[in-house]
Amino acid sequence: MTAAELKGITAGELTKKIINKNELFILDVRNDSDFQDWRIEGTNIEMINAPYFDLIDGVDAIIDKIPDDKEVVVVCAKEGSSLFVAEQLVEQGKHHVSYLVGGMKAWSEHLEPVLAGDLKDSGAIYQFVRIGKGCLSYMIVSGGEAAVIDTLRMTEVMEDFAREKNAVIKHTLDTHLHADHISGGLKLAQRTGAAYWLPPKDADEVVFSYNKLEEHAEITVGNTSIHIQPIYSPGHTIGSTSLLVDNQYLLSGDILFVQSIGRPDLAGKAEDWVSDLRDTLYNRYKQLPEDLIVLPAHFGKATELGEGGKVSARLGDLFKENPGLNMENELEFRKAVTENLPPQPNAYQEIRQVNMGKMTPTDEEQRDMEIGPNRCAIHDK
Template identity: 70%
Template sequence: MTTSSLTAMTAQQLTKKILDREELMILDVRNTSDYENWRIEGGRVEVVHIPYFDLLDSIEPALELIPPGKELLVVCAKEGSSIYVAEQLIEAGRTGVSYLQGGMKAWSEYLEPVKVGDLKDGGELIQFVRIGKGCLSYMVISGGEAAVIDAVRMTDVFERYAKERGVVIKHTIDTHLHADHISGGRKLAINALAAYWLPPKDATEVTFDYVPLEEGSSITVGSTEIAIQPIYSPGHTIGSTSLIVDGKYLLSGDILFVESIGRPDLAGKAEDWVGDLRTSLYTTYRALPEELIVLPAHFGKMTELGENGVVSARLGDLYRSNPGLNVQDDELFRAAVTKHLPPQPNAYQEIRQTNMGRLTPGEEEQQNMELGPNRCAVHDK
C-alpha cells in the first residue's frame, strides 16, 4: 500500500478554505451519533457521512457517493480512521484526497485571529474565532499592552500572538463563569503575571483569588487609556457582565448573540434568571447607543460569520432582526427561553466546576469535556 499521495490538511488550512468559500467535499467517518451532534459546516463545504465500520470491508460505498475529481477531506475523531480511509480511496484511484490532521479534536481547538477594527490612538481589537466550537475571545491592544477577554484554555495562542505583536498581557477578563468551555483566563493571567477579572456574583464558589469585575470600575489598557467599561447584565448567569470598549464596541458575553440570545438554564436556575435576562436585553441594552458594535462570546451558526470571519453586528440592527429581542409579551418570552431549549453543552456541570477551581482534569480529559457545539444560545446549532 502506498501513501505517497496522501496529504494532511490542518485545521488552519481548513478554516481558510471555509472563510474563502472554496469548494470542498468532506467524508466524515465518525459514528452516527457523534456526526449528528456536531460536524464541520460553513462556506461551500459539502459533507458526506459514512461510518468507518461501514468502510472496513469495502471502500465502494464512499466511491459511489463521492464524485471523482473533487477535492476530498476525510475526517474522524482523532485522525487514525481518516488516514486509513483516505489511503483506501487513493488505492482505488482517487486523487486530491487528504485527511484532517488531528481530527475533530484539532478542529475543536483551532483559533483564527481576525481584526475587528482600530481603536483610538493606534490601538486594535482582535477577535479569536474558535471556528469548530463556536467560541469567541478578544484581545484589546494599546500602547504596548493587551487585555484578553473570555480566553479559552489554549492560552499559548494568546501568548504567541501577544509576543508577535510586541505587547504585554496586563489583564485577562471573563464576562461570566463559563459552562460550555474551560476558561483560560486565570491560567493566562498567572503565566503573564496579569490581573484576572471575574464578576463577583459568579465567583461565590471559586477557590482562587480574582479582581472583581463590577459596574462602575474601569480597566485601562496601555498609555492611551482605552477604557473597558463593565456593565452588569445578568440572565445567562447571575453575574454576567458586558464590556464597552473604547465607547464603540459592546462585548456582550453570552447575553446577546448575532442570531439569538443567551439561555438562562445552565446553572439550573432558568425560572429565577429569566427576568434578569429580559431586563438586561430589553432595558439595559435598549438604553445603550444603537451604533455600538456587538461582539458576543459565542456564535451558534456559521451564518453568523461575516466578512473575513468576524462575528459582529450593530446593536440597533439586532433590535430589528434578532428574534430574541422582539418578543414583547413577558409570558411568551419566559416560555421561549425556559422551554424546548436545545440540549445542554457536553459535560457542562464538570466544566463549571473546573472554572471554579474545584476540579483539575488532565489535558486529555479537558479535550473530551469540550467536544461538541457550545449550545449557549436559545436556538440549537
Template identity: 70%
Template sequence: MTTAVRTELHPMTPGELTKIVLNKEELFILDVREQSQFDDWKIEGESIEMINIPYFDLLDGVDPALDKIPNGKKVLVVCAKEGSSVYIGEQIAEKGRSNVHYLTGGMKGWSEHLEPVKVGNLQSGGELYQFVRIGKGCLSYMIISNGEAAVVDTLRMADEFEQFANQHQVKIKHTIDTHLHADHISGGRPLAEKTGATYWLPSKDAGEVTFAYEPLVDSKPIEVGNVSIMPVYSPGHTIGSTSLIVDDQYLLSGDILFIESIGRPDLAGLAEDWVGDLRETLYQRYKGLAEDLTVLPAHFGKITELGNGGLVAGKLGDLYRNNPGLNIHNETEFRKVVTENLPPQPNAYQEIRQTNMGKIQPSEDERQEMEIGPNRCAVHDK
C-alpha cells in the same frame, strides 16, 4: 513502458480547513465517525458537501464511499482523532482518486483551532482582535493599546494568546471573564498566572471559586494602554454576567446576546429565576446603550454568522431590528420561549463549571474530552 500514476493522501490542517470555510471554497467531506457523533456535531461551511459513513462500515472496502464521492472535487476524510481518516483516505487514494486529504488531529484538532481576525482600530489608539474558535463556536478577544493588552473570555489554549501578544510586542496586563463559563474551560486564570496579569471575574459568579481574583464591577473602568474598558452589569445567562464596552465603540456581550440569538439562562439550573434578569438586560439595560455600538459576542451559533474574514459582529441597532430574541415583546411569551425552547445542555457542562471554579483539576486529555461537541449557549439556535 507506461508508469502508473501514484496518487497520495495529503494532510490538511485545521487552519487550512478554516481558510476553505471562510473563503467559501468547495470541499467534499467524508466523515467516518459514528452516526451519533456526526449528528451531534460536524464541520459546517456554505460550500461544503458532506456524507457520513462510519469507519466500521468501510473496513471491508471503500467502494460504498467511492460511489458517493464526486470526481474532480477536493475530498477531506474526517474522524475523531485522525487515525481512522488516514486509513480510509489512503484506500480512497489507492483507488485512483486524486486530491484526497485527511484532517490532521481529527475533530479534536478542529475543535481547538483559533483563527485571529482583526475587528478594527480603536479611536483612543490601538487594535481589537477577535479569536474565532471555528470548530466550537467560541469567541475570545484581545484589546491592544500602547504596549499593553487585555484578553477577554480567554479560551483554554492560553499559549496561543501569549504568542499572539509576543508577536505584537505587547504585555498582557488583564484577563477578563465576562461570566463563569459552562461550555468551555477558561484560560483566563492560567494566562494571568503565566504573564503576571490581573484576572477579573464577576463576584456574583465567583461564590464557589477556590482562587483569588479581582471583582469585575459595574461602571468601574479597567484601563489598558490608552483604552478604557467599561463593565456593564448584564445578568441573565448567569447572575453575574457582565458585558464590556470598549473605547465607546464595541460591546463585548459575553453569552447574553449573540448575532442571531440570545443567551440561555439555565446552565446553573436556575432558568425560572434568571429569565427575568435576561429580559431586563436585553429589553432595558441594552436598550439604553448607543445603537451604533458594535456587538461582539462570546459565541456564534451558525456558520452564517461569520462575516468577512470570519468576523462575528453586528451593530446593536441592527440586532434590535433583526434578532428574533430581541423581538418577543410579550413578557409571558418571552418566558415561555426562553425556558421551553432550550437546546441540549453542553457536553460535561457541570464538570466544566467545576473546573472553572478551581474545584477539580482534570488532566489535559480530560479537558479536551470535556470540551468536545458544539456550542450550546443560545436559545434560538436551530
C-alpha cells in the same frame, strides 16, 4: 497522486478555506451519533457520513458518492481512521483527497485570529474564532499592552499573539463563569502576571483570588487610555457582565449573539433568571448607542461568520433582526428561553466546577469534557 503522497490538511488550513467559502466535500467517518451531535459546517460544504467500521473492508459502497471535481477532506475523531479511508479513496483513483490532521479533536481546539476593528487613538481589537466549537475570545491591544477577554484553555495562542504584537498582557477577564468551555483566564493571568477579573456574583464558590469585575472598575489598556467599561448584564448567569470598549464595541458575552440570545438554564436557575435576561436585553441594552458593534462570546452557525471570518453586528440592526430581541410579549419570551431548549453542553456541570477551581482534570480529560458544540444560545441546534 498515490497513497504514499497523500497529504493532511490542518485545522488552520481548513478554517481558512471555510472562511473563504471554498467548495469542499467532507467525508465524515465517525459513528452516526457523534456526527449528528457535532460536525464541521460551512457555506459551500457538501458532506456525507459513512462510519469507519462500514469501510474497513473497502470503500466500494461510497465511491460513487465521492466527487471528482471538488476537494475532498476525510474526517474522523483523532486522525487514524480518516487517513486509512483517504488512502483507500486514492487507491480507487480519487484525486484532491486529504485527511484532517488531528481529527475533530484538533478541529475543536483551533483558534483563528481575526481583526475585529481598530480603536480610536491607536491599537486594535482582535477576535479569536474557535470555529470547531463556536467560541469567541478577544484581545485588545494598545500602547504596548493587551487585555484578553473570555480566553480559552489554549492560552499559548494568546501569549504568542501578544508577543507578535509586541504587547504585554496586563489584564484577563471573563464576562461570566463559563459552563460550555474551560476558561484560560486565570491560567493566563498566572503565566503572565496579569490581573484576572471575574464578576463577583458568579464567584461565590471559586477557590482562588480575583479582581471584581463590576461597573465601577477601572480597566485601562496602554498609555492611550483605551478604557474597558463593565456593564452589569445578568441573565445567562447572575453575574454576567458586558464590556463597553472604546465607546465603539460591546462585548456581550453569552447574553446576546448575532442570531440568538443566551440561555438562562446552565446553572439550574432558568425560572429565576428569565426576568434578569429580559431586563438586560430589552431595557439595559436599549439604553446603549445603536451604533455599537456587538462582539459576542459565541456563534451558533457558520452562516454567522462575516468578512474574514469575523462575527459581529451593529446593535441597532440586532434590535431589528434578532428574533430574541423581538418578543414583545413577556410570556412568549419566558416560554422561548425556558422550554424546548437545545441539549445542554457536554459535561457542563463539571466544566463549571473546573472554572471555580474545584476540579483539576488532566489536559486529555479537559479535551474530552469540551467535545461537542457550545449550545449557549436558545436557538442553537
